[in-house]
Amino acid sequence: MTLSYSTDIVVFGGGVAGLWLLNRLRNEGYGVILLESNTLGCGQTVASQGIIHGGLKYAMTGSLTGASNVIADMPARWRNSLQGSIEETFNIDLSNVRVTSDHYYMWSDTGMRSKLKAFLGSKSLIGRVRAVPESNYPSFLADAPAEGTLYRLPDFVIDSSSLIEILADHQPKGIYQTSPSTIEFLRDDSGSVTGTLIKTKNKTVRIATQRIIFCAGEGNQALIEKAALKTPQSQVRPLNMVYVKRPKLPMVFMHCIGSNFSLTPSLTITSHQDKMGITTWYLGGELAESGVTKGPTEQIHAAKKLIFSLFPWIEFDTATWGCFLINRAEANINNNYRPDDACLIEEKNVLVAWPTKLTLTPVLADKTIEMLHATSVKATDREHCAELDSLFNRPSIANAPWS
Numbered sequence: 001m002t003l004s005y006s007t008d009i010v011v012f013g014g015g016v017a018g019l020w021l022l023n024r025l026r027n028e029g030y031g032v033i034l035l036e037s038n039t040l041g042c043g044q045t046v047a048s049q050g051i052i053h054g055g056l057k058y059a060m061t062g063s064l065t066g067a068s069n070v071i072a073d074m075p076a077r078w079r080n081s082l083q084g085s086i087e088e089t090f091n092i093d094l095s096n097v098r099v100t101s102d103h104y105y106m107w108s109d110t111g112m113r114s115k116l117k118a119f120l121g122s123k124s125l126i127g128r129v130r131a132v133p134e135s136n137y138p139s140f141l142a143d144a145p146a147e148g149t150l151y152r153l154p155d156f157v158i159d160s161s162s163l164i165e166i167l168a169d170h171q172p173k174g175i176y177q178t179s180p181s182t183i184e185f186l187r188d189d190s191g192s193v194t195g196t197l198i199k200t201k202n203k204t205v206r207i208a209t210q211r212i213i214f215c216a217g218e219g220n221q222a223l224i225e226k227a228a229l230k231t232p233q234s235q236v237r238p239l240n241m242v243y244v245k246r247p248k249l250p251m252v253f254m255h256c257i258g259s260n261f262s263l264t265p266s267l268t269i270t271s272h273q274d275k276m277g278i279t280t281w282y283l284g285g286e287l288a289e290s291g292v293t294k295g296p297t298e299q300i301h302a303a304k305k306l307i308f309s310l311f312p313w314i315e316f317d318t319a320t321w322g323c324f325l326i327n328r329a330e331a332n333i334n335n336n337y338r339p340d341d342a343c344l345i346e347e348k349n350v351l352v353a354w355p356t357k358l359t360l361t362p363v364l365a366d367k368t369i370e371m372l373h374a375t376s377v378k379a380t381d382r383e384h385c386a387e388l389d390s391l392f393n394r395p396s397i398a399n400a401p402w403s
């Protein structure tokens with residue numbers, strides 16, 4: 001038995017990119033369904049540090065190009081939307097998304113003071129980053145020995161699980177869990193993709209579409225191969241992320257600069273609550289990038305060494321430590337070069353999308369809508385197909401890896 005249905009767009013992947021697009025496209029009047037192979041946000045999104053940043057970290061490492069200065073505007077754009085200012089920003093109400101820290105800080109030890117002063121004094125950064133007087137230090141640094149300089153960045157931190165929850169809550173219909181092995185793509189004589197075929201136990205579901213969008217993070221490469229696309233290619237960048245948790249650990253949100261001669265943050269710390277409400281420090285930055293060849297014991301040892309030297313006044317005797325490997329998935333647009341903007345590539349009616357950073361997801365959605373308009377994809381406001389609800393489950397929200 002076959003169920004035939006048509007809609008404007010099918011989105012693959014229910015991380016931040018797919019769910020964000022589902023919201024934006026439906027607000028534009030497009031009929032859209034979203035297919036997720038696992039749980040919502042389970043790839044990079046729920047494992048992300050949730051920093052909505054203006055690109056300063058990348059400027060410091062010299063990896064930010066002029067072309068992507070768009071990221072500098074992102075914290076202000078997100079802030080508007082988080083305050084419920086729907087019209088001017090993304091057309092998505094994010095007022096219930098949890099902001100875990102309104103500010104993000106950067107700590108530099110005394111050895112880096114003059115280098116950092118020169119860098120922050122450069123034209124493009126004047127006014128964006130301010131040194132914080134000791135009298136205004138956040139509570140987590142109240143007991144710190146005054147051996148460095150603290151800066152406040154325009155960045156802030158959100159709880160990425162709550163972002164996924166809110167984006168999914170706005171769309172109670174049309175999000176389905178499907179196994180990749182049950183899916184095939186339909187094509188016309190020219191090889192262009194015209195839809196999706198999903199085999200369920202009792203029925204084959206044939207969905208005709210104007211466009212298909214891959215937002216599957218690391219899963220994009222397998223989908224690209226399945227759809228036999230030639231142009232879009234993806235790359236992964238592994239990280240060995242560390243977490244440390246204990247009750248009553250102060251909530252810390254800060255890059256730490258200074259254990260080497262570059263301005264690269266040796267450590268990027270965000271704080272979260274695990275499922276039991278226990279404070280968890282989540283440690284990224286250079287520690288995670290250089291730790292990919294280390295086993296768990298060696299990586300946790302490296303993390304302890306850094307943390308004990310940076311926070312000698314905090315007690316970690318009763319803390320629990322852990323680490324895990326995770327890949328960042330990005331477009332491979334120029335021989336493994338690290339992209340610094342959201343990427344969207346179209347071929348044969350398929351759009352392959354990578355936000356590159358959580359922060360840039362709104363830019364990805366802008367680009368997608370622009371591309372759909374430019375290629376005359378019409379919004380036809382299709383009826384919801386209730387039969388799909390009986391054939392597929394709605395995926396649940398992923399747990400954070402430190403939980």
Ligand SMILES: Cc1cc2nc3c(=O)[nH]c(=O)nc-3n(C[C@H](O)[C@H](O)[C@H](O)COP(=O)(O)OP(=O)(O)OC[C@H]3O[C@@H](n4cnc5c(N)ncnc54)[C@H](O)[C@@H]3O)c2cc1C
Pocket residue numbers: 012013014015016017018035036037038039040041042043044045046047048049050051052053180215216217218219220222223239241284326327328353354355356357358359360
């Ligand atoms: C450790 C870490 C920390 C980060 N911290 C930050 C940060 O602080 N700030 C920032 O801006 N960015 C950060 N990022 C980057 C950011 O998390 C990602 O750019 C963003 O989450 C990517 O979202 P996505 O929806 O494209 O992919 P993902 O979140 O990976 O979602 C992809 C989804 O597709 C699903 N899927 C896979 N294959 C298929 C298939 N065949 N069919 C259907 N569904 C499929 C997966 O199950 C998953 O749900 C971080 C990334 C990592 C890994």
